[in-house]
Amino acid sequence: MSNAAPTPSPSASSPSTADALELLGLVAQLEHTAFVRLAGDCAIAPDVEQRLALSRFAAAAVERRDRVLARVAELGADPAATMRQFDDVLTEFDERTQPSSWWERLLKAYVGYGVADDFCRIAAQGLDERSRAVVLEVLDDASHAELAVAELDAAGSRDGVLSSRLALWGRRLVGEALGTVQRLIAQRPALERLVTAAAAEPAEAGDATADGGNAPAAGTATPNAPAKVFGELTAQHTRRMSRLGLTA
Amino acid sequence: MSNAAPTPSPSASSPSTADALELLGLVAQLEHTAFVRLAGDCAIAPDVEQRLALSRFAAAAVERRDRVLARVAELGADPAATMRQFDDVLTEFDERTQPSSWWERLLKAYVGYGVADDFCRIAAQGLDERSRAVVLEVLDDASHAELAVAELDAAGSRDGVLSSRLALWGRRLVGEALGTVQRLIAQRPALERLVTAAAAEPAEAGDATADGGNAPAAGTATPNAPAKVFGELTAQHTRRMSRLGLTA
Numbered sequence: 001m002s003n004a005a006p007t008p009s010p011s012a013s014s015p016s017t018a019d020a021l022e023l024l025g026l027v028a029q030l031e032h033t034a035f036v037r038l039a040g041d042c043a044i045a046p047d048v049e050q051r052l053a054l055s056r057f058a059a060a061a062v063e064r065r066d067r068v069l070a071r072v073a074e075l076g077a078d079p080a081a082t083m084r085q086f087d088d089v090l091t092e093f094d095e096r097t098q099p100s101s102w103w104e105r106l107l108k109a110y111v112g113y114g115v116a117d118d119f120c121r122i123a124a125q126g127l128d129e130r131s132r133a134v135v136l137e138v139l140d141d142a143s144h145a146e147l148a149v150a151e152l153d154a155a156g157s158r159d160g161v162l163s164s165r166l167a168l169w170g171r172r173l174v175g176e177a178l179g180t181v182q183r184l185i186a187q188r189p190a191l192e193r194l195v196t197a198a199a200a201e202p203a204e205a206g207d208a209t210a211d212g213g214n215a216p217a218a219g220t221a222t223p224n225a226p227a228k229v230f231g232e233l234t235a236q237h238t239r240r241m242s243r244l245g246l247t248a
Numbered sequence: 249m250s251n252a253a254p255t256p257s258p259s260a261s262s263p264s265t266a267d268a269l270e271l272l273g274l275v276a277q278l279e280h281t282a283f284v285r286l287a288g289d290c291a292i293a294p295d296v297e298q299r300l301a302l303s304r305f306a307a308a309a310v311e312r313r314d315r316v317l318a319r320v321a322e323l324g325a326d327p328a329a330t331m332r333q334f335d336d337v338l339t340e341f342d343e344r345t346q347p348s349s350w351w352e353r354l355l356k357a358y359v360g361y362g363v364a365d366d367f368c369r370i371a372a373q374g375l376d377e378r379s380r381a382v383v384l385e386v387l388d389d390a391s392h393a394e395l396a397v398a399e400l401d402a403a404g405s406r407d408g409v410l411s412s413r414l415a416l417w418g419r420r421l422v423g424e425a426l427g428t429v430q431r432l433i434a435q436r437p438a439l440e441r442l443v444t445a446a447a448a449e450p451a452e453a454g455d456a457t458a459d460g461g462n463a464p465a466a467g468t469a470t471p472n473a474p475a476k477v478f479g480e481l482t483a484q485h486t487r488r489m490s491r492l493g494l495t496a
Binding site for chain 2: 036
């Protein structure tokens with residue numbers, strides 16, 4: 001698998017179908033990774049109720065991944081090959097952020113992979129309409145996050161020491177996650193084109209950092225697009241941590 | 249969880265709803281175990297195509313388990329508790345049959361768990377009509393078995409040494425699997441009542457060892473029911489091994 005896009009994009013700031021396929025491959029790989037992780041959680045969960053819930057989340061991740069791969073096939077590309085190029089996308093992140101408890105594992109899923117999902121959501125604004133709809137729909141399923149929030153919130157409110165340890169862990173996670181996104185954008189011009197196009201789009205609902213009236217006209221390249229992305233990712237992270245009553 | 253059925257069955261040979269719930273719990277647990285195993289295979293599979301296929305089989309096992317648990321809920325019982333009593337049903341079998349290669353692992357899934365499925369299929373003949381339909385439908389999905397057969401058949405036909413090692417492994421697996429079934433029947437009067445009732449039922453399609461005309465009238469207890477079960481399990485095993493070109 002080469003990193004080069006199969007067809008050259010028409011201009012530096014206008015994403016091509018090949019660019020779209022890169023983001024779709026990344027989202028498919030993230031959902032696949034979520035499946036493997038949730039199934040692993042399921043295998044070690046001490047309680048049958050948790051095992052039932054986690055296995056269902058895992059099965060739902062397979063279904064979401066396959067919806068993304070169906071879009072890849074619609075665009076005429078090979079699903080397995082499109083996904084395979086992102087095989088190692090989280091390897092380094094995972095090596096640097098080994099959780100040492102169930103709570104750290106839970107917070108990592110919510111906060112660490114939350115950043116990856118947010119990044120894909122932002123980049124999706126640069127996609128064609130149909131691909132964007134698939135990605136946003138797939139990333140919209142927050143049922144597993146809700147469970148993590150409920151468990152973490154309950155545990156943190158009972159235990160102040162746990163709470164401040166988790167706040168620290170959250171800061172480490174977001175630092176590593178932002179670093180991963182930064183490397184990804186640097187290594188993949190396709191993703192940079194997508195976030196640049198996305199920054200030029202009018203803000204979507206749910207984009208709380210949007211400054212509506214000042215957004216440039218759609219299609220105009222924004223030179224500081226990556227900086228805007230990191231601003232948004234950080235804002236989303238702060239919101240996520242405060243939902244847990246943790247200091248970001 | 250106690251082994252005793254919550255309500256006494258009306259006679260020694262007529263299965264009650266509590267008996268039905270035991271078999272449903274066993275089938276749900278087997279499907280859940282299949283999910284965990286397939287997800288584990290997926291996490292170590294070297295090839296993306298295999299990973300995609302295995303994750304889909306895993307998700308399908310969750311869906312099958314949940315169909316069985318829906319029937320448990322229909323019968324007014326608690327799904328998690330009904331499944332929990334079979335938590336350790338394969339622990340000893342798994343400890344005694346650790347596969348030492350990918351091929352041994354594949355044959356174990358096909359041959360070892362095949363025996364468990366066959367046992368449930370036989371016992372299901374003693375269930376009420378609706379529960380029986382759910383169990384037979386759930387156990388009818390052979391897509392994963394087809395993949396195992398294709399891979400094992402191709403590998404065995406290329407390699408005579410592998411073939412005879414796998415034949416030996418198959419004999420060990422079936423011995424351990426039959427032992428597991430034997431202990432299960434001995435420990436669980438509910439399951440014995442079900443196989444006894446099943447042995448008294450007219451043979452179903454697909455039961456190749458049935459001797460049609462000689463079957464006792466439905467509802468009549470058959471004293472040698474367990475012996476008949478083991479005869480059927482062994483015959484199915486022999487058929488399975490010969491599909492692979494292996495000596496049973």
